Amino acid sequence: MWLSFQGFCLVLLLCLMSLRDVEAQFPRACTTPEVLQTRMCCPLWNGSPCGFSSGRGVCAPHPARDLPKPVDYRVNWPRVFYDSVCTCWGNYDGFDCGQCLPGWRGPQCLQRYHVERKEITDLTDSERETFLSNLHQAKQSPSSRYMILTSNDTTVDGNYAFHNTSVYDLYVWMHYYSAKSYAGSESNAAHRGPAFLFWHRMFLLFIEREIRELTGNQDFYIPYWDWTRTNHCNICTNKYFGGVGQDGRIDSASLFRKWKTICPFQESLGIICIHTDASAPAYLIRNPGKDPIYNTLPTTGDVEDTMATPLFDTPPFDKTSRNSFRNKLEGFEMPDDSRHLNASMHNLVHRYLNGTMSLVPTAANDPIFMLHHSFIDKLLERWLQDHGEATYPDSDQVPPAQRAQAYMAPFLPLRTNNYYWGRDTNSLGYSYREHSLPRSGAGHNVTRHAEEFLKEPSAGGVQWQWPVLGVFSVVLLCVSVGAAIKCKGKRQQTQDAPTEEKESEFDYRSNSLYAVWAKERNGTIDKSSSTHVASCGAHPHDAAPRSLSEGRGDGVDSAVNVEIDL
């Protein structure tokens, strides 16, 4: 029925097929029309809402419901969807209070529980195989408890739909939903601000618990990848996450070869995952070290410089903050000895991998993402241990979604951005085991590729391209140029956008993922009669420009929002 309906309307076909593969963190029970109408997300546990009659929690209104309506409905989570949600008591947790808080287990959640996250290369063969196969199972298993949201315009209340997803893709979607800048703003819920580190801590705890429940492997944990121990992607091998070929595809002997990404392309502001086309899957791409601007991993020196920063975060609490531990660790503020780089620490590792990992907000499609963030979380923990006196910033300059008392989107039950401050990893049921090999006393002996590159800029600048991309890239480039010409008229609309946005747009349109997608898309559209809806980014704003200027209407809204500067 469903499929034959798609056959009638190619526009709908595009949208529906694209929606099929994507997902959001909404409890399945809270996505029915009835629940959305009553605005109460209080699923039953053991027969009563929020397990109330079992003493687990209560359905209660939350403060965000009283906040004014923002331009983008994702701000003030979960205001636009629900007035009441579960508040869990004791050690109970979960959207229906049916789970235990991290660090607790048992029927009453009264037993302590602890895992040690190890460095990935310290895992035994059997630990590693179990870890990778648990991940693979999560990628393939439908999430029975959650659905994901897609939307073609997040400035219009009620303009969304829910879809089934796998457990792993739920996690990818959650990152997308909160990492994508809000319409009318340059900020998002999870990056470029003080919530960055805590949002990702919660995110890893969430997927860890989901995978434990799915696989029954209660010892599942996310190892970390200490990239200061290496000068290349030492886990980009078939033993770990797959070797990579010249075209950036994962080696055919790796189980990650067949992993398809969801929401794989950068979409315009206000769009959440409507461009996934099930008939044109985008696979994982990695080209570690191939971008001459970002061909080095951060060093121990960079880490120590970051760790020595005394203030957690500083005004204006965004990517321009100076002397901010958060901004150094995130990688917008350069450590002392890497001023020649345009990204450092967290951002640099994303950029270094040059592919799926370098495109925010879809980077979590690559399983290396969680190991990278596990290491970032380890550094956060070390800094917090050393700075017991620090506090979460309490300032009106903090972007609204990242203020101390705002709720982290899209998590249930609700958690404020400062919730994890003062809860160390031990209280959350985990700690980090140091690498089994101590560092040599002489310190760290990894050379920076970038320094070598800078000595011979002319050679390095030209040589990488052809060997890396090969004939494949010629085809993609042509497609890309074709798409660019086709879109020229529309792009002129964005000419008033800030320079940074335009540069990003250029990067975006010339990246190979986009080109493949544009080709597929143009192919489909040429066959359809509805070019207006779907061409050049399928931005509904293009067809019917609307003012979003209630917010910081500075032209950002009309620009294609690509956010590849992590």
Ligand SMILES: *[C@@H]1O[C@H](CO)[C@@H](O)[C@H](O)[C@H]1NC(C)=O
């Ligand atoms: C956007 O989504 C809504 C429902 O979610 C739908 O009615 C509308 O047709 C869509 N618009 C476009 C341009 O796809």
Ligand SMILES: *[C@@H]1O[C@H](CO)[C@@H](O)[C@H](O)[C@H]1NC(C)=O
């Ligand atoms: C989504 O999943 C639910 C439960 O797993 C199932 O009942 C439903 O048919 C699925 N819907 C679609 C469109 O596949």
Ligand SMILES: *[C@@H]1O[C@H](CO)[C@@H](O)[C@H](O)[C@H]1NC(C)=O
């Ligand atoms: C990969 O590196 C190339 C070469 O510098 C760059 O043009 C491209 O934008 C990078 N791709 C991604 C996805 O970062």
Ligand SMILES: *[C@@H]1O[C@H](CO)[C@@H](O)[C@H](O)[C@H]1NC(C)=O
């Ligand atoms: C790196 O940053 C410098 C200074 O901001 C800028 O001039 C240069 O164009 C940037 N390079 C790249 C490749 O983004």
Ligand SMILES: *[C@@H]1O[C@H](CO)[C@@H](O)[C@H](O)[C@H]1NC(C)=O
């Ligand atoms: C660093 O490595 C180089 C070459 O591998 C070696 O010659 C040098 O002695 C090492 N330095 C330290 C401090 O270990």
